[in-house]
Each structure stands twice: as structure tokens, then as C-alpha cells.
Amino acid sequence: MAWDTDATQRKLLLAGARQFAAAGFAGARIEAIGADAGVNKERIYRYFGDKRAFFAAVLGHELAGLLDGLDVTGTGAEAIGDFVAQLLDRCERHPELPRLLLWESLELDAAVAIEQRRPVCAHKVDGILTALPALDRGRAEHLLFSLIALAVGWCELGNLGSAVVGGTMEWETRRATVVAHARALATGMTEEAEASEASGSPRSAAPAPPAGTATHPPLAAEESRS
Amino acid sequence: MAWDTDATQRKLLLAGARQFAAAGFAGARIEAIGADAGVNKERIYRYFGDKRAFFAAVLGHELAGLLDGLDVTGTGAEAIGDFVAQLLDRCERHPELPRLLLWESLELDAAVAIEQRRPVCAHKVDGILTALPALDRGRAEHLLFSLIALAVGWCELGNLGSAVVGGTMEWETRRATVVAHARALATGMTEEAEASEASGSPRSAAPAPPAGTATHPPLAAEESRS
DNA sequence: AACATCTGCAACCGTTCGTTTGGAGTTCGG
DNA sequence: CCGAACTCCAAACGAACGGTTGCAGATGTT
Known part of the structure; x- marks a missing residue:
């Protein structure tokens, strides 16, 4: 059978996305990624370097397109x-x-x-x-x-949600x-x-604090929890 | 010197909060937590069980008070x-x-x-x-x-921020x-x-979709990225 | 066809990690 | 003052992990 190294890399990147998404960098296992991709884990090292570099490759591959194709249309x-x-x-x-x-x-x-x-x-x-x-x-x-x-x-x-709203949504x-x-x-x-704008304040890069109340002082008297 | 097991536990919980916050459950090291607390790591197992149970204890100890003392005052x-x-x-x-x-x-x-x-x-x-x-x-x-x-x-x-807004904020x-x-x-x-409320829709637990445009269909024609 | 080069894989290696153990010191009731 | 129960620690253990190696088969070039 002919070799298809690009397909192998794609399978690894996809499996990496699944495993890293599920467990994070520290929690994901190189072994599991290889098994998920149906490819020997050694391929990861030859194609991408080490675990960190592979993680970066996966993130780049997936996150670069997070907003791709989405558009703000209309007014x-x-x-x-x-x-x-x-x-x-x-x-x-x-x-x-x-x-x-x-x-x-x-x-x-x-x-x-x-x-x-x-x-x-x-x-x-x-x-x-x-x-x-x-x-x-x-x-x-x-x-x-x-x-x-x-x-x-x-x-x-989701975990925060179960504390704020009652049941599942x-x-x-x-x-x-x-x-x-x-x-x-x-x-x-x-x-x-x-x-x-109407209040005449010169437009600056940092939006001025809203006019409602005075700017909030850092609340000196807060208990210093635990 | 007298023993203070409560202080030991507190030191462990605090060090655990630091280490888990920095590296997460999978990334944090029991050894590092013990060193950070200035306590032998074996204490963790006697006081809290295993790593997962200790993680849960740390989260409970810290997160239960996330909103504690904060209040919505005024109107x-x-x-x-x-x-x-x-x-x-x-x-x-x-x-x-x-x-x-x-x-x-x-x-x-x-x-x-x-x-x-x-x-x-x-x-x-x-x-x-x-x-x-x-x-x-x-x-x-x-x-x-x-x-x-x-x-x-x-x-x-922060990482998303550096992609959306230019420099640091x-x-x-x-x-x-x-x-x-x-x-x-x-x-x-x-x-x-x-x-x-004015539109007369009966108030339900789930707020009705706003009146602006029709409810959004799930956008059938989206490319199925990668 | 011969040669170097590359892919893919199983087995392996050294390290690190979570967890356990044995023991020395400490507290406390009777 | 004796002994059971507890605190703390250094060292050790077994498993799991990231990473490597050696080899067999495939490919491309000349």
C-alpha cells in the first residue's frame, strides 16, 4: 500500500485535538493519542518534535480557524x-x-x-x-x-452553571x-x-469609565478571604 | 514543639491551591505541593486520601467562597x-x-x-x-x-486577549x-x-427568544471545518 | 537493479510520579 | 510511667509516562 504521510499527520493532529481537548496538555497521554489516531506514537516525535511542540501544532491547527468563516453581517x-x-x-x-x-x-x-x-x-x-x-x-x-x-x-x-442555575439547561x-x-x-x-461621545470627552484608546457613578475605588475594606 | 495538625492541613490546602491553580490537577505535582507547604507529602494521603480527593478538598475550600461577602447593593x-x-x-x-x-x-x-x-x-x-x-x-x-x-x-x-486586542491591557x-x-x-x-413582559408572552422559566428577529435556525449551511 | 532514504512499528529505556512503608519522636489517658 | 494512638518524615516501590532505538518494508533516483 502506498504511504500517505500527510494523512498520518492529519490523523495525529485530529486525535491530538480530541485528547488534548479532553485532558489538557498535562493530562493527555502520548500513547493514547497514537492509539486514537491508529498510528504509532513514535510518529509524533518524528513529525512534530516533542509533546509541547505537538500541543502547539494542534492548537494552531484548531484555534486559528475558531472564528474563520464566521461573519458579522447586517447592522x-x-x-x-x-x-x-x-x-x-x-x-x-x-x-x-x-x-x-x-x-x-x-x-x-x-x-x-x-x-x-x-x-x-x-x-x-x-x-x-x-x-x-x-x-x-x-x-x-x-x-x-x-x-x-x-x-x-x-x-x-458547566460546573459553575450547576451552582448558579438549578438543574441542567x-x-x-x-x-x-x-x-x-x-x-x-x-x-x-x-x-x-x-x-x-456626546459628553465631549476626547476619544481615547481606552474607553473612559461610564458616566453613571464615579469611577470605582479599589474597595479598600474587603475582607482578605482565607 | 507542640503539634498543630490543623495548621498543617491549612498549609497543605493553601499550597494545593497555589499549585493546582498554576498547573491544574494533572499538571500539579504532589511533591511540589508538599515542598510548597513545607510539609512531607505523605501528610496529604493521611489527611485527604489520594490526589483526586485532595484536589476536591482544595477546590471546595477555595471556590465555596468565590462570591462570599460580595453583594449586589443598590438598584x-x-x-x-x-x-x-x-x-x-x-x-x-x-x-x-x-x-x-x-x-x-x-x-x-x-x-x-x-x-x-x-x-x-x-x-x-x-x-x-x-x-x-x-x-x-x-x-x-x-x-x-x-x-x-x-x-x-x-x-x-489572556492568550485570547492578545489575539483580539493588540498589546497588553x-x-x-x-x-x-x-x-x-x-x-x-x-x-x-x-x-x-x-x-x-409587555408582549404578553407567559413568563416561563426559560426566557423566550427576544423579539428582534425570528429565532435562529441552526445554520444548516456551515462548512464543517477540518 | 542497486543504493540511499523514508515510513511505520514493536520493544525498550531512564525518569518521574503517585502512593506506601517503617520507624523515630510526641501526646495523652490511666 | 507505661503503652496505645498519633504526627511527621525519609526512603522505597511499582506503575506509567515521555522519548528513543533498531529493524523491516516501501519509495525514488540513477
Whole structure:
């Protein structure tokens, strides 16, 4: 039979995504990845180096496309809701993605493949800016970050969920809730941006604290738990 | 010298919190925990059983108090912003907390110490309900969940952040942003709840999808990435 | 066809990890 | 003051892990 080293590498990357998503870098076993891929584990070392390098390769391969193909189409808060709905659906269909994203932040010092990921994110920020023209770029970036945090949180913080809400939650309920929250966030941020624009404060990279109450002092009198 | 077994256990729990927060369950080393605590690692087995049981003990000890002492005081969206500000400050002062929360969801099947944590969460939900009387209990629970997801995400998803926003972010900027987002979420959800109330739909545990556009179909035509 | 080169695999190696054990010191009731 | 029960530790143990090696078969080039 002819050899297909690319297929072997792909099988390893896919099995790596499954195993690393399930157990993280420290918890995943090279042996198990090889077995999952139906390939001898030695291949990992020849193709990717060592375990860390392979982990980075898997993360790059999967996470670079987290937002790929998703788009902010239309205008207004509905556009933001639709975008988050797409993101949620992708997270449900590929549950490894949000988990890998979390493992990356927890187990790695720096993000992998930023060169590929940054322009994708920037493109989503552009979409947000056209959907919500009242926002400046800084605010749009922060909004994108919060939207991803919401989607990932609602997909993967199941244990926290069982402490906050009573029983388990249907997927449709969760989906509708996150979309509603995303829209609420979009409308709220638009209003806040317009208000801060109208108040004449010079637009800066860092959005000024909202006008509601005075800026929050760091709460000197907090008990120093445990 | 007199023995102080309680102090020994406390030292182990504290060192365990540090080590597990840094490396997770699979990544943390019993040896390192013992060394960090200045105690022989064998103590862990006599006091807590095995590594898993010790992990659960550490999580219970730390996470039960994640929201302890935090309160939703006042009314309106500002109250929600203040609450999130408190939560953020706690996360900054105790960086193990958000990390342990994430490890718990990633590495454990079920939440630890739900019996203690649920009433604490319910109390925060009560606070949200008095601050935003337009919300029903389901919506308030979901809001609390999203607020925690936002706070934890902004504290611990640093790698994602470097892909979304350009350089690093000052803590004060982050704090102001999350508080603004929390307020925006609160006002947006209030409006959404009032609208759905006015539209005469019977209030149900699961909030009805917002009225903006039709409910989102699961997007049949999505490419099936990799 | 001969040669070097590459793929794929089973077995192996040295280390590290979680867990246990044996024993020396300490406390406390009677 | 005796002895059972407990605290603490150094050392050891067996399993599991990341990584390597040696070899048999396949490929491509000349």
C-alpha cells in the first residue's frame, strides 16, 4: 500500500485535538493519542518534535480557524446576536474548540499562531464597527472579547452553571440566552459610546469609565478571604 | 514543639491551591505541593486520601467562597456594575480563584461543594432581582452566570486577549471595560425583559427568544471545518 | 537493479510520579 | 510511667509516562 504521510499527520493532529481537548496538555497521554489516531506514537516525535511542540501544532491547527468563516453581517444589535449564534453553533458542533481555547490560556504562557489569528479577529472587529458605527475600535475589540468570553463560558463552564442555575439547561435555552445577552451588550455599549461621545470627552484608546457613578475605588475594606 | 495538625492541613490546602491553580490537577505535582507547604507529602494521603480527593478538598475550600461577602447593593444597572467590580477585584487579589474555577470545569465531571455554593449563588440572584425588579428569576440566574463568565474570561483568557486586542491591557482599563459591559448587559436585559413582559408572552422559566428577529435556525449551511 | 532514504512499528529505556512503608519522636489517658 | 494512638518524615516501590532505538518494508533516483 502506498504511504500517505500527510494523512498520518492529519490523523495525529485530529486525535491530538480530541485528547488534548479532553485532558489538557498535562493530562493527555502520548500513547493514547497514537492509539486514537491508529498510528504509532513514535510518529509524533518524528513529525512534530516533542509533546509541547505537538500541543502547539494542534492548537494552531484548531484555534486559528475558531472564528474563520464566521461573519458579522447586517447592522445593529441583531447583527451581533447573529454572530454570537454562529459562534455558539460552531462551539456546539466542535466542542474541542472552546476547551482548547481554555487549555491554551491556562497551560501556555503565550498564544499560538497569533500571526494567523490576529487578522481574523481584526476582520471581526471591522464587522462589529460597521454593524455598530457608534463604537470606536477599542470598544469594538473589547466587545468581541466579551462575546467570545460569553460563548466559551456558556459552553464550557458547566460546573459553575450547576451552582448558579438549578438543574441542567437545554441547549436551545442556552443559545437563546447568550444571543439575548449579546444583543443587550451591543445595545448597551452603543448607548454608552454615544453618551461618552456626546459628553465631549476626547476619544481615547481606552474607553473612559461610564458616566453613571464615579469611577470605582479599589474597595479598600474587603475582607482578605482565607 | 507542640503539634498543630490543623495548621498543617491549612498549609497543605493553601499550597494545593497555589499549585493546582498554576498547573491544574494533572499538571500539579504532589511533591511540589508538599515542598510548597513545607510539609512531607505523605501528610496529604493521611489527611485527604489520594490526589483526586485532595484536589476536591482544595477546590471546595477555595471556590465555596468565590462570591462570599460580595453583594449586589443598590438598584439599577449601577448595582450590577458595582457587583462585577467587587468580583473583579477579588479575582485580581486572588488570581487562584478564577483559575481554579476553570480547572474545575475542565478537569472535573461535577462541581464540588454544590451544597455550599448554591445558596451563595441564590443569594446573589436575590440581590439581582431586587436591583432589577423587571427580571424574572430565570433571567437573573442567567445574568449572574454571564457576569461571572465575563469576569473570569477577562481575568484569565489572556492568550485570547492578545489575539483580539493588540498589546497588553492595563488592569484599570480592563476593569472599567468589564464594569461597562456588565452595566450594558443589565440595562439591555431589563429592556428585553420589559418588552417580553409587555408582549404578553407567559413568563416561563426559560426566557423566550427576544423579539428582534425570528429565532435562529441552526445554520444548516456551515462548512464543517477540518 | 542497486543504493540511499523514508515510513511505520514493536520493544525498550531512564525518569518521574503517585502512593506506601517503617520507624523515630510526641501526646495523652490511666 | 507505661503503652496505645498519633504526627511527621525519609526512603522505597511499582506503575506509567515521555522519548528513543533498531529493524523491516516501501519509495525514488540513477
